Amino acid sequence: MKNYLALPPAGITSLLGVMSCILIFMSALSSAQEIELPNDPLMGQKVFVKKGCIKCHSIFGSGGKIGRDFGKTLVNLGTAGIFARMWNHSPEMSSLLKKNQKMPVFSEREMANFIAFIYFLGYLDEEGAPEKGRKVLKDKKCLACHKIGGEGKAIGPSLDKIRSYANPLSLAQRMWRYGARMSAVMADMGIPRPEFIGSEIIDLFAYLREISEYKTDVFSYLTPGRPTVGERLFEEKNCFKCHRIGNKGEALGPDITRAQLHIGVTQIATLLWKHGPRVWEEMEKKGIDRPLFDDNELADLVAYLYYLKYTRQSGDFITGQQLFIKKRCVKCHAVRGYGGNFAIDLAKTDGVNNYIKITTSMWNHNEKMRMLMEKMGLPMPRFNEKEMTDLFFFLVSSRIKYEK
Ligand code: HEC
Ligand code: HEC
Ligand code: HEC
Numbered sequence: 339m340k341n342y343l344a345l346p347p348a349g350i351t352s353l354l355g356v357m358s359c360i361l362i363f364m365s366a367l368s369s370a371q372e373i374e375l376p377n378d379p380l381m382g383q384k385v386f387v388k389k390g391c392i393k394c395h396s397i398f399g400s401g402g403k404i405g406r407d408f409g410k411t412l413v414n415l416g417t418a419g420i421f422a423r424m425w426n427h428s429p430e431m432s433s434l435l436k437k438n439q440k441m442p443v444f445s446e447r448e449m450a451n452f453i454a455f456i457y458f459l460g461y462l463d464e465e466g467a468p469e470k471g472r473k474v475l476k477d478k479k480c481l482a483c484h485k486i487g488g489e490g491k492a493i494g495p496s497l498d499k500i501r502s503y504a505n506p507l508s509l510a511q512r513m514w515r516y517g518a519r520m521s522a523v524m525a526d527m528g529i530p531r532p533e534f535i536g537s538e539i540i541d542l543f544a545y546l547r548e549i550s551e552y553k554t555d556v557f558s559y560l561t562p563g564r565p566t567v568g569e570r571l572f573e574e575k576n577c578f579k580c581h582r583i584g585n586k587g588e589a590l591g592p593d594i595t596r597a598q599l600h601i602g603v604t605q606i607a608t609l610l611w612k613h614g615p616r617v618w619e620e621m622e623k624k625g626i627d628r629p630l631f632d633d634n635e636l637a638d639l640v641a642y643l644y645y646l647k648y649t650r651q652s653g654d655f656i657t658g659q660q661l662f663i664k665k666r667c668v669k670c671h672a673v674r675g676y677g678g679n680f681a682i683d684l685a686k687t688d689g690v691n692n693y694i695k696i697t698t699s700m701w702n703h704n705e706k707m708r709m710l711m712e713k714m715g716l717p718m719p720r721f722n723e724k725e726m727t728d729l730f731f732f733l734v735s736s737r738i739k740y741e742k
């Protein structure tokens with residue numbers, strides 16, 4: 339299943355020893371609308387445990403059973419979406435805590451790690467379905483050139499060793515590596531180059547491992563990938579020569595910040611595979627070497643692609659402003675002088691400098707705000723992802739404008 343975690347079945351807690359050795363990579367935020375890339379998305383597991391969420395919630399089955407499993411309910415959400423769910427849940431959470439228990443408070447670093455970790459859950463591959471993989475193997479004609487489990491032809495190398503790889507990304511990585519030669523042989527033999535959709539590579543991988551005759555207890559894991567390393571690789575592997583991110587790079591290829599890359603790691607690799615031939619052709623024209631990936635490089639690069647949506651946030655200013663009024667923030671707060679003066683003018687506080695600061699300060703003041711709102715007879719506002727995104731955008735933008 340979530341085989342990039344290499345977790346022992348009891349999971350989460352036992353990994354903590356390892357996690358604490360890893361240095362946190364701190365870098366300044368380059369602009370208010372961007373969230374820093376996590377160096378190690380798994381850091382946030384620690385926060386999940388430390389803040390007591392694990393007492394009631396689980397992740398992929400490990401943890402408490404009173405609340406829902408975050409691996410099921412919080413995937414496919416961006417930063418503001420994850421926070422909106424936490425926010426909506428806060429009154430219930432507070433009432434569930436025992437009398438002597440306080441609502442957990444987060445430091446900015448903890449909030450950043452926690453949200454980056456939750457965001458990461460959708461990246462980890464599902465368990466492949468071997469019975470579906472059997473059909474993929476047949477349809478894609480791999481056995482016309484490869485031997486595995488005693489079947490097939492030995493035109494290419496035997497695939498039996500696949501069994502020693504622990505995650506399906508390894509298969510995608512090796513196919514990429516040998517892709518050009520493989521495609522040439524396919525063309526010679528009149529076999530169409532295989533394309534994959536959805537989780538087909540994952541299913542194929544599960545089936546190949548099942549039928550492999552290779553015996554081993556030593557498995558090689560790819561780590562889930564480090565987005566910060568991937569960012570560097572994006573540069574080193576010449577991706578900027580054709581893709582533009584922010585104001586860097588050429589817009590020869592499609593805008594990948596718009597692409598739907600908030601999908602599982604192997605599915606992103608599948609997408610790269612699909613585009614391979616077109617891209618290789620373009621590269622040849624431009625005299626760029628075809629990028630090969632060693633060790634964990636593909637995982638790192640794909641992790642970076644996955645986090646593109648996370649780091650780049652935008653929203654609708656006007657809608658955000660309307661929500662500020664509609665959700666009654668304006669009863670207590672002003673923004674740049676307009677609104678209530680019961681609490682701090684939100685354009686005047688560092689608490690809204692960026693998305694992580696807002697989530698942290700809103701969460702930490704949540705209880706105080708709620709009690710005041712109760713006294714004033716105001717209902718605690720609830721948000722969906724879009725609303726929270728627009729509200730954040732309005733607040734952060736107002737703050738920047740005020741500074742100038
Ligand atoms: C005392 C038990 C308890 C604790 C501790 C707790 N929760 Fe919850 N939580 C619940 C219950 C019950 C629900 C409502 C059922 C559900 O949606 O999972 C819930 C719901 C949620 C939801 C909404 C889930 C969704 O799908 O929309 C989020 C997000 C959430 N909790 C986050 C947290 C975080 C973050 C922590 C730790 C800081 C935490 N919870 C700690 C009991 C708890
Ligand atoms: C037309 C023949 C052909 C077909 C069909 C084919 N391959 Fe290959 N494959 C090759 C050749 C040849 C190589 C070795 C390339 C080289 O040495 O550079 C190779 C290499 C590989 C490798 C790297 C081997 C290693 O040691 O890790 C993998 C993995 C692989 N193929 C998987 C597949 C899968 C999965 C399929 C079906 C979707 C498939 N191939 C279909 C010819 C083929
Ligand atoms: C020589 C130009 C070129 C280079 C260099 C290049 N790409 Fe591309 N890329 C393209 C083109 C063209 C497409 C569209 C291909 C197609 O439509 O089949 C594409 C498509 C993609 C897509 C799919 C986007 C979507 O919307 O589905 C991703 C992801 C991607 N490239 C990532 C990368 C990465 C990562 C690198 C660096 C390792 C890279 N590209 C290097 C030209 C390039």
Ligand code: HEC
Pocket residue numbers: 662665666667668669670671680681682684687688689690696699700703706707710711714716719729
């Ligand atoms: C009933 C009054 C009230 C309402 C309504 C209210 N707040 Fe607050 N808010 C407060 C108080 C009081 C504080 C704490 C200020 C302090 O500790 O000095 C606060 C703090 C904050 C902070 C942290 C500021 C900082 O610098 O740390 C943010 C951000 C914030 N509120 C945003 C909002 C948003 C967004 C809304 C609407 C969804 C809202 N508030 C609605 C009373 C309110």
